[in-house]
Amino acid sequence: MSFQNLELIEPILKALTAEGYTTPTPIQKQAIPLVLERKDLLGCAQTGTGKTAAFAIPILQILQQQKNGRSGIKALVLTPTRELAIQIDESFAAYGRFTSIKHTVIFGGVSQFNQVNSLRRGVDVLIATPGRLLDLMNQGFIDLRQLEIFVLDEADRMLDMGFIHDVKKVIAKLPVKRQTLFFSATMPAEIQKLANMLLTQPSKVEVTPPSSTVEKIEQSLYFTNKTDKQKLLLHLLDERNIPNALVFTRTKHGADKVVKFLSRAQIKSAAIHGNKSQNARQNALKDFKSGNIQVLVATDIAARGIDIDELSHVFNFDLPNVPETYVHRIGRTGRAGHSGIAISFCDAEEKSELRDIVKLVAKPIPVVEEHPFPLSAGAVTQKVLPKQRSRSIQRRY
Ligand code: AMP
Numbered sequence: 001m002s003f004q005n006l007e008l009i010e011p012i013l014k015a016l017t018a019e020g021y022t023t024p025t026p027i028q029k030q031a032i033p034l035v036l037e038r039k040d041l042l043g044c045a046q047t048g049t050g051k052t053a054a055f056a057i058p059i060l061q062i063l064q065q066q067k068n069g070r071s072g073i074k075a076l077v078l079t080p081t082r083e084l085a086i087q088i089d090e091s092f093a094a095y096g097r098f099t100s101i102k103h104t105v106i107f108g109g110v111s112q113f114n115q116v117n118s119l120r121r122g123v124d125v126l127i128a129t130p131g132r133l134l135d136l137m138n139q140g141f142i143d144l145r146q147l148e149i150f151v152l153d154e155a156d157r158m159l160d161m162g163f164i165h166d167v168k169k170v171i172a173k174l175p176v177k178r179q180t181l182f183f184s185a186t187m188p189a190e191i192q193k194l195a196n197m198l199l200t201q202p203s204k205v206e207v208t209p210p211s212s213t214v215e216k217i218e219q220s221l222y223f224t225n226k227t228d229k230q231k232l233l234l235h236l237l238d239e240r241n242i243p244n245a246l247v248f249t250r251t252k253h254g255a256d257k258v259v260k261f262l263s264r265a266q267i268k269s270a271a272i273h274g275n276k277s278q279n280a281r282q283n284a285l286k287d288f289k290s291g292n293i294q295v296l297v298a299t300d301i302a303a304r305g306i307d308i309d310e311l312s313h314v315f316n317f318d319l320p321n322v323p324e325t326y327v328h329r330i331g332r333t334g335r336a337g338h339s340g341i342a343i344s345f346c347d348a349e350e351k352s353e354l355r356d357i358v359k360l361v362a363k364p365i366p367v368v369e370e371h372p373f374p375l376s377a378g379a380v381t382q383k384v385l386p387k388q389r390s391r392s393i394q395r396r397y
Contacts, residue, residue, distance in 0.1 A: 006032050009061055011098035016057075019094055025050030030205040031181075032058050038179050040202040042195055046185035047084075047154075048331050049207050052091045055151050055181050060092065062149070063124050064099040072146030077127045078170060079153040080161050081301075082107035082278060083285070088153070089127045101125060108132040109278040116141050130158070130166035137173065147175050152198070155184035155191050161301065164190070171198065186324060217330050217340045221354075221365045226347040228373035229317055230261040235372060236343065237267060237295065242313050244288065247297045248329050250318040255297045258317060262295055269295035272302040300325055308332065316344035319353040323360040348375060 035058035089105035103125035104118040252273040262269040270284035333340025
């Protein structure tokens with residue numbers, strides 16, 4: 001199936017060709033016709049599946065086809081992080097470049113001056129994070145009375161990040177008659193409740209449950225001492241000639257320490273986390289995307305939704321406490337059909353996290369036994385083996 005089969009208008013097809021997209025991803029195939037039919041949508045999909053285009057393309061088409069001179073915000077996309085907001089805005093720019101649809105993005109952490117100016121010039125599509133949106137609404141800069149389409153992106157992350165109250169406040173101010181597109185990678189009870197409240201007879205589209213995303217990615221596990229993790233990372237970057245890697249640490253301080261260590265070893269790297277200014281984060285991301293730096297070290301919140309094409313390696317320098325986070329992290333590589341490699345370090349204190357991850361992905365992670373920085377004797381690993389694993393995979397987790 002190609003994009004031609006989705007009955008898209010010429011300006012959008014032309015933009016997709018310019019982007020080099022030939023085939024719609026599964027979520028695009030399913031969602032685009034439904035959104036064009038003006039159905040409410042419940043999309044279970046994570047970043048990396050092509051979900052942004054799955055809503056951006058039909059929204060652009062609907063608005064372009066009804067362009068009737070009426071001004072006002074007709075579509076609102078609410079997303080949890082600045083990075084995601086910027087990326088969604090870039091997607092609207094890319095897919096909409098041959099249309100006359102105007103869009104802008106607003107997020108916190110920077111001056112509102114330019115954002116207010118672009119709102120004043122008038123936009124059809126507004127992409128926003130919840131805090132700044134509410135702030136500018138309260139100041140009277142945003143009028144949503146013309147709104148027709150509301151997209152709630154990464155609803156489960158909104159909950160994780162404590163934004164759900166802000167989201168509900170925004171929702172309370174939207175016109176009741178509207179089309180709602182609701183996206184979430186997971187569906188905890190509270191999110192299901194919110195979906196039930198927001199959606200009217202929704203069509204459900206579900207793609208790549210975590211385990212199938214994980215299957216495409218070559219995973220490996222290194223048991224090592226906490227104090228040897230930096231050296232092991234350096235060793236692997238060197239030995240494997242790794243072009244670019246996203247390294248996840250559990251803490252901001254940990255991220256800074258890794259960057260310091262890599263810099264001393266002449267490896268170009270930068271950290272992104274909550275203590276960095278918005279500018280520093282954006283510059284780091286830009287440098288990483290352009291290949292100016294080899295390693296980006298990130299905490300989970302900062303890295304959420306970061307979209308880097310052709311990312312070859314993800315390192316779990318520290319294992320996450322929440323097993324789903326493992327799936328989100330390694331899903332950064334192996335995107336849009338590329339193959340990816342995920343390497344995890346596990347020290348003596350992280351075995352219970354590892355056990356939970358193995359349970360979630362329901363698949364053993366191959367262990368690399370031969371490496372220069374093994375976990376000290378006595379701390380090794382028999383205890384984390386899932387009980388019913390067969391002998392042949394005894395050295396996998
Ligand atoms: P998303 O899930 O929206 O973050 O998209 C993941 C990545 O896939 C982004 O880098 C998109 O540019 C890319 N992408 C989205 N749709 C397609 C497509 N149909 N063909 C190729 N790449 C795509």
